[in-house]
Amino acid sequence: TQLLEQSPQFLSIQEGENLTVYCNSSSVFSSLQWYRQEPGEGPVLLVTVVTGGEVKKLKRLTFQFGDARKDSSLHITAAQPGDTGLYLCAGAYRDDKIIFGKGTRLHILP
């Protein structure tokens, strides 16, 4: 069974703090996506990483794909209340299958 584990499941921190969310698997992915989902809406794509070791930045968000393409991290600097939401990672396999992690529910306290 292919599994994609995210940690932590829940995170509540103060505005201005930094945080890192992790996504891990024993399988190698051809690509990995990070999504953010707000209540009542569908997931919105944040980034796709494809190359092992790749780092992408989106304003205060930094995404890293592990060298072996089995894991990824999302780091948020100086978190703001607008960052609150469910963060999902999704790994794509070469047979076009995509699996989603269970998500990290992030709450930023003002």
Next chain:
Amino acid sequence: SAVISQKPSRDICQRGTSLTIQCQVDSQVTMMFWYRQQPGQSLTLIATANQGSEATYESGFVIDKFPISRPNLTFSTLTVSNMSPEDSSIYLCSVDPGGGLDSDTQYFGPGTRLTVL
């Protein structure tokens, strides 16, 4: 990217009835997907609906319960048949504009929130 709309956005249905959810995309795409997201959970793939072929269902999902139509490259429907309270969930459609040829990135609709009484 792709812009995706779904109808209805939410519905409350009686046990034993059926609901058809529509998904409209603003561009032609080969690969469309239907997911279920139960309360507090992540996304579970129900089926892949490629235009010109029968939908491919994932383990635990069958055509009699979740019939899918894909009449053209911009539209699909998912029907939840003979509903029970266990079917209460958010149903999401998504597309892969790259057709699986690039990074397999999917774009999602806003979802349909279904409550079965």
